Amino acid sequence: MEGLCYIFIFCTLVCSAAAAAVADLHWHPATATWYGSPEGDGSDGGACGYGSLVDVKPFRARVGAVSPVLFKGGEGCGACYKVRCLDRSICSRRAVTVIITDECPGGYCSNGRTHFDLSGAAFGRMAAAGGGGQLRNRGEIPVIYRRTPCKYPGKNIAFHVNEGSTDYWLSLLVEFEDGDGDVGSMHIREANSNEWLEMTHIWGANWCIIAGPLRGPFSVKLTTLSTGRTLSAREVIPRNWTPKATYTSRLNFNF
Incomplete structure (x- = not known):
């Protein structure tokens, strides 16, 4: 062979x-914010070094930055996560899948917190139909997350x-x-x-x-x-x- x-x-x-499967059946608590333009794809480049790849499919609109506990000094680059909003009043039950392409070392991401800073497009996809703008206006929101295989x-x-x-x-x-x-x-x-x-x-x-x-x-x-x-x-x-x-x-x- x-x-x-x-x-x-x-x-x-x-x-x-x-080897065990990378998929995590258990959800874990975290917080999330968004950056860039409201319907944008997120960062141009980022701390992982993917450069212009983040602007095109399959990365496009699915990129995210994470706090140091998930960034792992860069070894967490490329990992994929499902992230779901917990506020039933404005969010759907749908989780968004994001690819780690960047790090957010300060602000919401400091002091050992588990935090996702998502593209505007990815953040808005967690909202109920038509509620993307309203969800983005919330700023920081509680979420749950789990690892999922990249595809x-x-x-x-x-x-x-x-x-x-x-x-x-x-x-x-x-x-x-x-x-x-x-x-x-x-x-x-x-x-x-x-x-x-x-x-x-x-x-x-x-x-x-x-x-x-x-x-x-x-x-x-x-x-x-x-x-x-x-x-x-x-x-x-x-x-x-x-x-x-x-x-x-x-x-x-x-x-």
């Missing part, structure tokens, strides 16, 4: 047998090579990770090597390695933070890679 994957798709997917239909995991990368300093950003959405560790393997080299988490959803000269093509292995599931994409970054380019694998986590 492994040989067939190498021949036909040049990738290997390994799922930890002991990017038709998308496979991609690796963006960050600007400034060289043969001696290589930095990667993971995009469109189904399931857990978060990354706990990353490794790369050079061409004609059996050794996986550990990358270092630097900020947001960005990882790097200082070594060299590094010789592509590179295979990339990532392990999720939440459940420890592992995925390895063989030679996903080509020999003639360039900074600011994005290389898409033929794999994703299946949930």
Whole structure:
């Protein structure tokens, strides 16, 4: 089976047998606010480093910033949550699904609070029909939340090579990770090597390695933070890679 994957798709997917599902059946209390324009998509960029991805589908209008307890120094980037308003007088029972793309370190998000700062569009979707504007006028509201698997239909995991990368300093950003959405560790393997080299988490959803000269093509292995599931994409970054380019694998986590 492994040989067939190498021949036909040049990738290997390994799922930890002991991994638990990321979905949380229990709801937890939190608070929520909104930012940006009332019907807007939220932040442009953000502390996770996704850049312009936050302005287009599937991120568009589903992005959110979280307090440090959920941001986890950037390792919480990419995680998905369902958030539901508790005020029955103005809110529907519908939960909105948001993707963590940013951090809100101060104000409502300080002092160890669990807080979501949502795009105006995502915040308004929790309201009963026609009540989006009225709900936004409330400002801070009590909500409940739970983790939920990320779903990017038709998308496979991609690796963006960050600007400034060289043969001696290589930095990667993971995009469109189904399931857990978060990354706990990353490794790369050079061409004609059996050794996986550990990358270092630097900020947001960005990882790097200082070594060299590094010789592509590179295979990339990532392990999720939440459940420890592992995925390895063989030679996903080509020999003639360039900074600011994005290389898409033929794999994703299946949930």
